[in-house]
Amino acid sequence: xxVTIKNWVGVATWRWVANDDNCGxxxxxxxxxxxxxxxxxxxxxxxxxxxxHCFHMHCIVKWLQSQQVxxxxxxxxxxxxxxxx
Amino acid sequence: MDANVxxxxxxxxxxxxxxxxxxxxxxxxxxxxxxxxxxTINLINRFGLNATIKSLIISKFEEHVRKFVVPKFWxxxxxxxxxxxxxxxFFKAVDYLYTFFTNHIHLIGNTSLLCNSKPIYNAENATDxxxxxxxxxxxxxxxxxxxxxIEEFYETALKLENNDDTACPVCGNEPECSCLIYxxxxxxxxxxxxxxxxxxGQVLTSLIYGYIESYINKTCKDNxxxxxxxxxxxxxxxxxINWLRKVYGCDGSSELQEQEYKQKLTNLLYETYTKxxxxxxxxxxxxxxxxxxxxxxxxxxxxxxxxxPLLTKKLQKAMETRLLHPxxxxxxxxxxYVASIRSMRILDPSGLLLDVVTQPMHEYLxxxxxTVRCVVSSLTEEGPNDLAEELVKGDAVxxxxxxxxxxxTENWEAWMPDPVDVDPSKTSNIRRSADIISMLVSxxxxxxxxxxxxxxxxxxxLLSQFSCDTEKEIRYLELLKLRFGDSQLHYCEVxxxxxSDSKRINHHIKQDANYTDNSFxxxxxxxxxxxxxxxxxxxxxxxxxxxxxxxxFTKSFEALKGNRTLSWKNHLGVVDLExxxxxxxxxxxxxxxxxxxxxxxxxxxxxxLDRLSRTLHIPPIILRKKIRFWLSHGLIDEFMKDCFCxxxxxDTNVPNLNADVVLDDxxxxxxxxxxQDQREEELQTFWxxxxxxxxxxxxxxxxxxxxxxxxxxxxxxxxxxxxQELTQFLDRKVREQKLVFSGGLxxxxxxxxx
Ligand SMILES: [Zn+2]
Ligand SMILES: [Zn+2]
Ligand SMILES: [Zn+2]
Numbered sequence: 001x002x003v004t005i006k007n008w009v010g011v012a013t014w015r016w017v018a019n020d021d022n023c024g025x026x027x028x029x030x031x032x033x034x035x036x037x038x039x040x041x042x043x044x045x046x047x048x049x050x051x052x053h054c055f056h057m058h059c060i061v062k063w064l065q066s067q068q069v070x071x072x073x074x075x076x077x078x079x080x081x082x083x084x085x
Numbered sequence: 086m087d088a089n090v091x092x093x094x095x096x097x098x099x100x101x102x103x104x105x106x107x108x109x110x111x112x113x114x115x116x117x118x119x120x121x122x123x124x125t126i127n128l129i130n131r132f133g134l135n136a137t138i139k140s141l142i143i144s145k146f147e148e149h150v151r152k153f154v155v156p157k158f159w160x161x162x163x164x165x166x167x168x169x170x171x172x173x174x175f176f177k178a179v180d181y182l183y184t185f186f187t188n189h190i191h192l193i194g195n196t197s198l199l200c201n202s203k204p205i206y207n208a209e210n211a212t213d214x215x216x217x218x219x220x221x222x223x224x225x226x227x228x229x230x231x232x233x234x235i236e237e238f239y240e241t242a243l244k245l246e247n248n249d250d251t252a253c254p255v256c257g258n259e260p261e262c263s264c265l266i267y268x269x270x271x272x273x274x275x276x277x278x279x280x281x282x283x284x285x286g287q288v289l290t291s292l293i294y295g296y297i298e299s300y301i302n303k304t305c306k307d308n309x310x311x312x313x314x315x316x317x318x319x320x321x322x323x324x325x326i327n328w329l330r331k332v333y334g335c336d337g338s339s340e341l342q343e344q345e346y347k348q349k350l351t352n353l354l355y356e357t358y359t360k361x362x363x364x365x366x367x368x369x370x371x372x373x374x375x376x377x378x379x380x381x382x383x384x385x386x387x388x389x390x391x392x393x394p395l396l397t398k399k400l401q402k403a404m405e406t407r408l409l410h411p412x413x414x415x416x417x418x419x420x421x422y423v424a425s426i427r428s429m430r431i432l433d434p435s436g437l438l439l440d441v442v443t444q445p446m447h448e449y450l451x452x453x454x455x456t457v458r459c460v461v462s463s464l465t466e467e468g469p470n471d472l473a474e475e476l477v478k479g480d481a482v483x484x485x486x487x488x489x490x491x492x493x494t495e496n497w498e499a500w501m502p503d504p505v506d507v508d509p510s511k512t513s514n515i516r517r518s519a520d521i522i523s524m525l526v527s528x529x530x531x532x533x534x535x536x537x538x539x540x541x542x543x544x545x546x547l548l549s550q551f552s553c554d555t556e557k558e559i560r561y562l563e564l565l566k567l568r569f570g571d572s573q574l575h576y577c578e579v580x581x582x583x584x585s586d587s588k589r590i591n592h593h594i595k596q597d598a599n600y601t602d603n604s605f606x607x608x609x610x611x612x613x614x615x616x617x618x619x620x621x622x623x624x625x626x627x628x629x630x631x632x633x634x635x636x637x638f639t640k641s642f643e644a645l646k647g648n649r650t651l652s653w654k655n656h657l658g659v660v661d662l663e664x665x666x667x668x669x670x671x672x673x674x675x676x677x678x679x680x681x682x683x684x685x686x687x688x689x690x691x692x693x694l695d696r697l698s699r700t701l702h703i704p705p706i707i708l709r710k711k712i713r714f715w716l717s718h719g720l721i722d723e724f725m726k727d728c729f730c731x732x733x734x735x736d737t738n739v740p741n742l743n744a745d746v747v748l749d750d751x752x753x754x755x756x757x758x759x760x761q762d763q764r765e766e767e768l769q770t771f772w773x774x775x776x777x778x779x780x781x782x783x784x785x786x787x788x789x790x791x792x793x794x795x796x797x798x799x800x801x802x803x804x805x806x807x808x809q810e811l812t813q814f815l816d817r818k819v820r821e822q823k824l825v826f827s828g829g830l831x832x833x834x835x836x837x838x839x
Contacts, residue, residue, distance in 0.1 A: 001720075001731055002665040003680075003687045005605035010635065010677070011548060011657035013614040017648050032615040038575055039582060040613050046648060 016046050018054050024075050025059035034058040049073050050081040095128050099138065105145050105192060106138075110153070112188040126198050135199040142196045143205060146189070150222045158182050158223065162231045171237030176267050178234075182219065183274040189215055216279055224283060235288045239332075242268045243296060246328055269331065276334045289332070293325060293350065298357050306361065309369050309376035313358065314385060321354050322347075352389075359386040363396045367403035373424040380431040387432070397441050404442070409449040415459040419525075422446050423471040426521050447528045457538040460525055464539075475521045476564055522568060536573045539565070541618045543577055547584055548610070548657060555584050579616040587611045593645055600641040607634050610658070611642070611651065625655040625677065626702040628684040664720070667734045671718070678703070678711050686721065691730035768806065768814050775815075776833065779824075784832035787812060 016030045026034050033044035034056035048054040053075045055063075064071050064080060071080045100107045102117050102125040117125075129135050161178035194211040197204055205214040245253065245265055253262045275281040300320070305313045326347055333343075362369065362383045369376040369383075387393060407413075408421050425446065429439040450456045463472045526535055543558070558581055566574050591608040594600050627635075639651045660680040664671040675683075681701055685692060698705045712729060715721040722732050771794055778785060778793055785793075791808050806814070815831055818824040825834050 001687055001733060003683055004663040004665070005631075005680070006661040006663055006672075008605060008607040008631065008634070008660050008677075008680075009610065009658050010607060011610045011612065011654045012635075012639075012651040013654065014611050014642070014646070014649050014651055015614070017650050029615055031613065039579060040615065041586075041646075041649075048648075 014041070016054075018046060019052070020054070023056045023059055024053065025055050025063055028056070030054075030056070048083040049078075050083045051076050051078045052083070095132070098125050099129060101125075102195065103138070103142055103192070105142055105149070108145070110149055112185070114188070114192070116191075122195060122198070129199060139196055139199040139205075142192075142199075146192065147218060147222070150218060151226075154182070154185050154219075155222050155226050159226060159228050159231070162234050163228050171234040172241045172264070172267075175234050175238040176271050179271045179274050182223075182280075183278065186215060186219060186278060193218075219278065220280060220283065223280070232288045235285050236292060238268075238271075239285070239289060239292050242332075243292070243328070246324075272332050273334055281333065289329075293329070294353060297321070297325065297350070297354055301354070301357050301361055305358070306365070309365070309372055309379035312378040312382050314382050317354055317358060318351070321350060325350060355386050355389045356392070359383065359390045359392050360395070362386070363392060363399050366396065366400050367407055370424050370428045371421060373428045376428075377431055380428050384432045384434075393438075397438070400442055401445055404445055409445060415450075415453055415455050416463060418446070418450065418453075419456075419459055419463060420471065422450070422525075423475070423521055426524065443524065447524075450525075450528055456528075457534055458542070461535060461538045461542050464522075472522065472525075476568065532569050532573055536569060536577075537618070539574075540577055540580070543580060544618050547580060555581055576616045579613055583612045583616075584610065590642065590645065594638060594641040597641045597644065599644065600637060602634065602637070604630055604634050607631075607638055609638060609642075609651070609653075620654055620657070623656040624702040625681060626700065627655050627677065627681050630684070631681075666720070671720075673718075675714070679714050682708075682711060683715060683720070686715075686729075686731045691724075691728060694727040694729070697729070768810075771806065771811075771814075772818075779831065779833045784830040786829055787815065787831070790815070790831065 014031075018030050020030070022029050023034065028034060030046055031040060033040040036058055037044035037056075045057050046054050047057045047060060049060075051073045053073050055074075060074075060080070063074055072078065073080045098121075102122055104111075104114055126135075129138050158178050158181060161174045161181070190212055193205065193215040197211040197214070204210050206217055208214040208217050245268065253264050256262050256264055272281065275284065301313075301317065304317075305311070326343075329346070330343070362379060365379075366383070369379045373380070387396070408418060422443070425442055426439060429442055430436070432438060460472065464476055526532060547558075562574060562577055562581065565577075587608075587610050590611055595602075595608075635653050639653075642651050643649065656677055658677050660675050660677055662671075662673050662675060662680060662683070664673065664683070678701075682697070685697060685700060692700075694705050694709060698708050701708065703711070712721060712723075716723065719735065720732055721729050724730050774794060775790060778790065787808070791806075791811050794806065794811070815824060815826070819826045819831075822834060825832050
């Protein structure tokens with residue numbers, strides 16, 4: 001017998017490769033989206049800080065805007081720097 | 086003048102004028118001349134015997150009527166007669182009586198001369214006195230069942246009236262028989278004797294009633310697609326009233342009475358017709374919209390009759406016995422439900438009857454597990470469909486009944502009071518405005534339940550037909566959004582977006598220079614797990630060849646979408662296979678599980694169930710079910726118990742014995758975790774707590790376990806477990822021998838027993 005797979009349509013779930021499941025700011029799952037967004041993934045991406053913490057991009061931007069003095073990571077209080085890895 | 090001689094001669098003369106005094110009832114009597122009559126009267130007056138003679142004559146006459154005439158009349162009724170003889174007998178009886186009457190008009194007239202022509206019994210005239218005597222005596226001797234013959238008489242007459250045959254139904258002769266003449270003669274005799282109403286009135290009325298009823302039944306019983314009211318009214322006027330006019334004779338004095346009678350019959354007509362329709366209302370509803378003429382008729386009849394309560398009662402009863410029971414499928418109930426609502430709108434535009442009728446349906450639908458699923462799937466079904474039609478009509482769903490009831494001041498003249506049999510606690514505005522979908526949703530009191538069900542169905546559909554028409558689904562989603570609001574359907578929107586995104590991603594990956602699919606082409610439906618209903622968790626170890634191809638795909642995905650990766654749901658998807666055997670080639674679309682099984686048989690011709698189960702990570706029971714698919718295709722054979730081998734070639738002489746192996750319905754099975762599965766998972770979390778308890782406390786009664794779980798394990802309102810549910814759960818553990826139950830206590834099995 002010779003079995004030839006002519007086509008295989010599989011099903012997969014996508015997820016962010018992150019240290020945590022939930023965003024430390026909005027507490028929503030990374031694989032979902034931030035409270036301001038409706039669509040996950042490309043439309044509500046994650047960003048990493050150099051401290052290796054990551055957040056919904058929209059969440060950390062909002063957070064940083066609300067901080068008048070220092071731009072700190074809300075998790076570890078280190079200075080926030082985007083890690084463009 | 087010799088008084089003796091005079092006396093004797095006078096008595097002879099008197100007896101000659103009044104032969105009745107001589108007990109001579111041989112009518113017709115010999116006529117006396119006027120001269121003789123006056124002489125006799127004078128004679129009696131001279132003796133001063135007028136009062137005595139008069140009483141004597143009357144009492145003799147009355148005795149005769151009582152003892153002879155009336156019994157003879159009634160004898161026509163009571164002697165055993167055969168069916169069909171009633172018509173003739175009644176005719177004869179009336180004829181006899183009438184002849185007696187005409188023969189005695191003289192006698193009574195002459196007698197009244199004895200008292201200065203003052204009529205006897207204060208009647209208007211002598212003839213009336215005679216009628217009075219006859220009538221009174223007749224009615225005082227009414228025999229039992231006297232009306233049988235009268236009934237037959239008029240029934241036959243009605244048949245005569247309606248006769249289309251050439252032969253007369255009474256005498257069997259040609260149409261020119263005299264039966265109709267006899268009939269009319271009899272009636273006019275009865276009218277003259279003033280006996281028609283007292284003797285036949287009741288019979289006629291009940292006969293006509295019965296006739297109307299059977300006519301209505303006959304003409305419109307099972308026909309709902311015509312209106313009958315006008316035709317029936319015309320029939321009543323032209324046939325029934327006309328016939329009665331002939332029976333009662335047409336003297337102008339009874340005009341008023343006729344009007345009254347006609348009104349009564351019209352009422353009866355309406356009542357009968359309404360009752361017929363009410364008794365068939367369930368069928369009428371089921372046949373909506375073809376049956377709308379019947380519904381319109383009924384809606385015209387209801388205000389003229391007093392039958393609303395009957396309608397409510399009958400319809401509710403019919404619903405109970407014919408619809409709301411386990412023998413009827415939920416889609417059928419829903420169809421009937423929609424038809425009921427639409428029918429009731431015709432029947433009662435105020436919308437009040439609707440409540441009364443749909444209330445039990447709501448209660449019943451609420452008790453059915455698959456209602457929501459059926460509603461949602463018929464909403465989304467292909468082809469013409471009642472509920473889908475309703476959806477297109479738009480309007481947001483108002484589940485809460487607090488919608489402001491603006492008084493329609495412009496239209497105040499059209500206001501109608503609510504009928505009395507309706508729950509007054511609900512304002513009519515809401516009932517009137519409610520549309521079918523809102524009503525159905527409000528059965529559950531929550532839109533969420535509906536939306537969740539829709540989401541599950543959508544997920545199933547998207548995963549089972551990978552080439553789905555996303556445009557159509559999006560259009561449909563927009564319709565639902567109009568009804569249920571954006572936020573509720575947001576998840577579904579993401580699901581649909583996943584489908585179109587997947588197409589794009591697949592396209593990109595295929596063009597990726599680093600991506601190769603030299604072993605076979607693969608594509609993926611990449612879903613955002615957070616937005617889809619939970620998948621059934623099934624294990625499946627795919628063939629290494631497939632796994633490595635998936636790995637390649639994942640690598641490309643990771644390269645395309647930074648910081649993201651894929652987790653494959655191995656058991657989901659669809660695989661197109663070409664299977665080359667020694668004697669044939671098969672092209673099949675199968676599930677990944679079936680593909681995985683067959684691919685193992687490509688590597689190795691025979692497998693035992695156990696080893697295959699370990700290789701594929703599928704429990705043997707499920708695996709066996711899945712192998713049946715290949716058994717049915719004759720590719721695999723179970724050559725001994727639990728041992729399977731590949732069948733490369735069929736002996737052409739032996740017919741395919743496996744052809745009739747029943748295919749399991751793997752295609753229709755939902756890949757989504759059912760609520761029951763989800764619950765099962767929740768219960769499973771308690772299991773570790775229970776083991777812990779029993780290890781520490783050795784044995785515990787049910788209530789104590791429940792209490793302790795409440796204290797330690799239940800967090801939040803959703804993760805709870807009723808005592809009953811816990812019992813079932815623990816009992817199952819006992820059956821699985823993971824628990825021991827004795828003396829009302831649960832404990833863990835001893836280790837050495839395991
Ligand atoms: Zn966030
Ligand atoms: Zn966002
Ligand atoms: Zn940090």
